[in-house]
Amino acid sequence: MTDLNSALLVIGGGPGGYVCAIRAGQLGIDTILVEADALGGTCLNVGCIPSKALIHVAEKFHDLHAAANGSAIGLSVSGVDLDFAKSAAWRDGIVGRLNRGVASLLKKSGVRVVKGRARFLDGKTVTVEGDGEPFRIHADNVVIATGSAPVELPSLPFGGPVLSSTGALALRHVPETLAVVGGGYIGLELGTAFAKLGSRVTIVEAADRVLPQYDTALVKPVVDRLKALGVKIVTSTTARLGQDPGAADERAELVLTSQDGGTERLEASRVLVTVGRRPRVDAIGIAELGLDRAGPFIAIDEHCRTSMRGVYAIGDVTGEPMLAHRAMAQGVLVAEILAGRKRHWDNRAIPAICFTDPEIVSVGLSPEQAKEAGLSVKVSTFPLAANGRAMTREREDGFVRLLSVAESGEIVGIQAVGHEVSELSAAFSLALEMGSTAEDIAATIHAHPTQGEAFQEAALAALGAGLHF
Ligand code: FAD
Ligand code: NAD
Numbered sequence: 001m002t003d004l005n006s007a008l009l010v011i012g013g014g015p016g017g018y019v020c021a022i023r024a025g026q027l028g029i030d031t032i033l034v035e036a037d038a039l040g041g042t043c044l045n046v047g048c049i050p051s052k053a054l055i056h057v058a059e060k061f062h063d064l065h066a067a068a069n070g071s072a073i074g075l076s077v078s079g080v081d082l083d084f085a086k087s088a089a090w091r092d093g094i095v096g097r098l099n100r101g102v103a104s105l106l107k108k109s110g111v112r113v114v115k116g117r118a119r120f121l122d123g124k125t126v127t128v129e130g131d132g133e134p135f136r137i138h139a140d141n142v143v144i145a146t147g148s149a150p151v152e153l154p155s156l157p158f159g160g161p162v163l164s165s166t167g168a169l170a171l172r173h174v175p176e177t178l179a180v181v182g183g184g185y186i187g188l189e190l191g192t193a194f195a196k197l198g199s200r201v202t203i204v205e206a207a208d209r210v211l212p213q214y215d216t217a218l219v220k221p222v223v224d225r226l227k228a229l230g231v232k233i234v235t236s237t238t239a240r241l242g243q244d245p246g247a248a249d250e251r252a253e254l255v256l257t258s259q260d261g262g263t264e265r266l267e268a269s270r271v272l273v274t275v276g277r278r279p280r281v282d283a284i285g286i287a288e289l290g291l292d293r294a295g296p297f298i299a300i301d302e303h304c305r306t307s308m309r310g311v312y313a314i315g316d317v318t319g320e321p322m323l324a325h326r327a328m329a330q331g332v333l334v335a336e337i338l339a340g341r342k343r344h345w346d347n348r349a350i351p352a353i354c355f356t357d358p359e360i361v362s363v364g365l366s367p368e369q370a371k372e373a374g375l376s377v378k379v380s381t382f383p384l385a386a387n388g389r390a391m392t393r394e395r396e397d398g399f400v401r402l403l404s405v406a407e408s409g410e411i412v413g414i415q416a417v418g419h420e421v422s423e424l425s426a427a428f429s430l431a432l433e434m435g436s437t438a439e440d441i442a443a444t445i446h447a448h449p450t451q452g453e454a455f456q457e458a459a460l461a462a463l464g465a466g467l468h469f
Contacts, residue, residue: 001127001134004114006032008338009126009139011118011284014041015324016315017145018102020331025109027339032137034128036117039102042147042316043324045095046166051186053091054169055193055355057082062196062229073394082197085172120285123308141310143334144298145327146284148277148316155240156181161252162241162271165190171270175199179254179268181239182275183210188222188356190272195229196357202232202266204239204256206275211354215366218417221397222356234258239266279317294319302345304334326350349432351425358398359421363428364413365403376406377413380438380461382454384418386469389449395419400451402438402458409437409462418451427455438462 010021013035021033038045067077106113114137116130124142128135150164158164163171165186176199180191183205195201203210203226210226210233211219226233234256242253242265254266279297281287292299292307297319304312312334315327329347336343354360370377384390384398398418404411414428431441441459446452453468460466 001136004032004112004135004137006030006112006137006139008032008141008143008335009034009118009137010143010145011126012041012145012147012280012315012317013039013102013113014145014147014315014327015043016147016327016331017041017143018106018331019328020143020145020314020335021111022105022109023332023335024338025106025111027335029335029338031110032112032114032139033106034114034116034118034126034137036115036130039099039106039113040095043327044098044102046169048324049095049098050091050169051165051189051193052355053094055189057087057091058193058196059357082174084174084197088172091169118284120289123289123311126285141312141338143304143331144284144286144306144311144313144317145315145331146280146317147327148322149280150273151276151278153181153240153273153275156254156271156273157241157245158273159245160249161269162245162273165272165274168194168270168272175268175270177268177270178202179204179239179252179266179271181254181271181273182206183233183235184213184274184276185211185354187272187274188226188354190274191231192226192229192357195226195231200230202234202268204237204254204266205233205235206238208236210235211356211360214354214360214362214415215368217401218360218362218415221358221417222354222360225357225397239271277316277322279319281317303337303343304330304345321350321352323350323352347433348435349429351429353422353425355422358395358418360415360417361421361425361428362413362415363425364411364432366413366415367403370403370412375412377403378406378438378462379403380458380466382457382461382466382469384451384454386457387449387451387454389451389453390418392449393419400424400454400458402441402455402462404438404459404462409439411436411438411441411459414455414458416454418454421451424452424455427452 007030010017010033024031064080067075116128118126174197178199178201180187180203183203236259239254242255252271256264298313314330316322349363351363381401385396400416403413438459446456
């Protein structure tokens with residue numbers, strides 16, 4: 001066993017851990033990063049990046065296919081074919097390039113990377129076991145950034161045709177029929193992609209509507225589009241495997257049970273289970289450390305400190321929102337605190353985007369949350385159907401919505417649903433982070449013709465001065 005010492009030990013090389021290590025290295029902190037698998041974590045290897053690459057392929061394929069049947073813009077295409085194995089290789093290529101990029105950024109910052117699985121001996125010491133020789137690492141400070149893993153349902157265990165998101169992203173063929181159990185972020189993003197690639201998709205959701213984390217007005221255009229793509233949505237229903245897990249091979253038979261107790265059978269060539277993610281805390285010795293928990297997650301304060309001195313936690317292992325950009329921001333925060341800077345978590349805005357079709361963006365408070373907070377807000381909406389850029393892209397579905405405090409005009413929430421509105425999230429977050437008022441946005445010249453003008457128009461509407469609607 002080789003002994004190593006460092007000022008900082010980061011466990012987990014996902015967006016939280018690798019960003020924390022890079023920033024610490026830049027600030028002159030002697031840092032070791034331990035990663036059991038591939039650098040970049042869930043997001044880069046089996047999450048954000050490969051899923052968005054799949055969505056891109058699906059969108060292109062679907063658009064060309066639609067054009068093959070003639071289109072309003074005068075385009076017609078014949079002989080559209082998809083070599084799915086080739087597009088998977090293209091996705092793998094992007095992941096590989098980014099993996100190598102992360103490795104070289106860590107090297108440039110002077111971070112030592114140790115490959116293997118870390119386990120705590122005490123709050124300052126871990127052992128690392130992997131393919132090579134084992135290590136014992138002692139550090140003054142430790143950051144836990146071990147991320148999350150898919151939740152497995154006992155009644156629908158992973159294996160055979162029953163896939164987690166990782167299994168679905170590893171598919172080398174498009175399944176004929178796909179049952180998606182859990183209509184949240186992952187289920188809808190991947191379900192939409194496979195529907196566009198030609199799978200017959202059924203979404204089974206336990207709540208009374210899909211994407212229950214967003215309000216119905218935001219979700220309606222997404223549901224309309226899913227229906228237009230031929231996706232069947234079954235709500236207030238749970239699913240279990242209707243056969244012995246060992247017997248499930250090329251097809252799965254599901255038993256769907258609705259809230260009123262009625263049952264129905266559903267056959268599918270693949271089942272994608274996306275019912276949430278759980279923190280990776282089991283195999284690392286965290287239970288023995290006795291850290292305080294917030295439910296299943298590690299409890300942290302506004303400095304990302306856990307209940308043990310010198311032990312920090314960031315990213316998915318600390319709970320919702322489980323988003324890569326939150327993990328990265330926490331990683332920078334901890335590195336700067338350890339470098340002696342006065343920092344605490346004071347961000348007003350963490351944008352959330354659902355990469356469905358159309359996309360949903362939400363920053364700050366929703367109308368319901370504003371009401372719960374006792375705020376008197378003006379809710380102003382601008383439809384994309386009145387936006388020239390949306391019309392020229394043949395996608396008029398959706399809107400931009402702005403919530404501003406009635407008295408001061410201060411913006412407390414912005415949401416949008418529409419084709420490629422994800423790119424508006426930067427403007428929305430900046431507006432919230434800078435404490436902008438509706439007047440600030442209304443007085444900002446927005447380039448024409450862009451979807452961003454819908455943001456300005458929503459602000460103008462809040463002032464009773466809307467121009468184009
Ligand atoms: P992870 O990325 O989970 O990284 C943790 C790392 O720790 C892993 O590499 C793991 O191997 C390592 N590790 C665990 N235990 C040990 C140990 N004992 N020793 C050593 N190493 C260990 N978020 C977005 O913001 N946008 C998106 O578009 C988006 N799309 C997604 C799509 C899918 C299909 C999925 C599954 C997730 C998506 N997410 C998205 C969520 C995003 O991936 C996570 O929020 C993000 O990866 C969390 O980063 P993290 O650093 O906390 O953990
Ligand atoms: P989720 O929480 O978004 O959705 C899970 C869904 O499953 C919910 O709608 C829930 O009601 C439903 N559900 C729970 N138990 C069920 C059951 N037994 N039967 C049927 N439905 C059931 O979780 P997810 O889609 O697995 O995603 C996990 C996390 O990953 C998200 O919280 C998100 O933070 C992150 N993520 C983000 C993005 C993004 O930023 N674009 C994309 C993918 C994932």
